[in-house]
Amino acid sequence: MRKIGFVGVALVALSFTLTACGGSDNSDSTSKAAPTMSASKAAMQSADKTGMFAGLNGKKVTGAAKVSGSAVTLSGFSSDEGPDLHVYLTNGTDEAAVSAGKQLGAVKFDGKSQMFALNGVDASMYKDVVIHCDKAKAVFGAAKLS
Numbered sequence: 001m002r003k004i005g006f007v008g009v010a011l012v013a014l015s016f017t018l019t020a021c022g023g024s025d026n027s028d029s030t031s032k033a034a035p036t037m038s039a040s041k042a043a044m045q046s047a048d049k050t051g052m053f054a055g056l057n058g059k060k061v062t063g064a065a066k067v068s069g070s071a072v073t074l075s076g077f078s079s080d081e082g083p084d085l086h087v088y089l090t091n092g093t094d095e096a097a098v099s100a101g102k103q104l105g106a107v108k109f110d111g112k113s114q115m116f117a118l119n120g121v122d123a124s125m126y127k128d129v130v131i132h133c134d135k136a137k138a139v140f141g142a143a144k145l146s
Contacts, residue, residue: 048066048067048068048069049066049067049068049123049145049146050064050065050066050067050143050145050146051064051065051128051129051143051144051145051146052064052065052143053065053077053129053131053141053142053143054141054142054143055080055140055141056093056139056140056141056142057138057139057140059079059080059082059138059139059140059141060078060079060080060141061077061078061079061080061131061140061141061142062076062077062078062079062141063075063076063077063078063112063143064076064077064143065129065143065145067089067118067123067129067145070117070118070119071115071116071117071118072087072089072104072115072116072118072123072129073113073114073115073116074087074107074111074113074114074115074116074129075112075113076112076113077107077111077112077113077114078109078110078112079107079109079110079131079140079141080109080140081109081110082109082133082135082136082138082140083133083135083136084106084133084134084135084136085106085107085108085109085131085132085133085134085140086103086104086105086106086107086131086132086133086134087103087104087105087107087114087116087129087130087131087132088101088102088103088104088129088130088132089101089102089104089121089123089125089126089128089129089130090102090126090127090128090129090130090142091125091126091127091128092128093128093130093139093142094139095137095139097128097130098130098132098139101126101128101130102121102126104116104117104118104121105117107131126145127144127145128142128143128144128145129142129143129145130142
């Protein structure tokens with residue numbers, strides 16, 4: 001008799017657990033699960049932007065930049081060597097634009113593929129990815145995003 005009681009209690013507990021986790025097959029429309037992707041996240045993914053690097057100020061920078069989701073990715077990247085190269089999101093390619101932009105991190109001049117987290121930066125606010133030598137205060141190159 002004890003085993004039957006224990007099994008009954010276990011089945012009731014399992015039933016409550018499954019119901020709490022959404023395992024119930026209710027036809028009530030209010031119990032439907034919400035979409036897993038928020039509208040803003042979907043908008044960010046559909047707003048991917050890309051651009052091709054061009055050298056500036058007598059420097060050579062090549063490759064592609066892609067802004068998608070929560071990162072900026074450089075591919076096929078190559079740059080002239082500099083002592084303190086960083087990647088920025090900016091709205092222009094001069095020193096004022098770099099100062100007003102967002103630095104994403106140090107870039108390796110010979111790293112063909114590199115990724116930089118946006119860390120909450122709203123990339124839709126920027127139109128350029130810039131390679132900048134912070135020590136020399138010089139823009140090496142930029143990719144116009146579209």
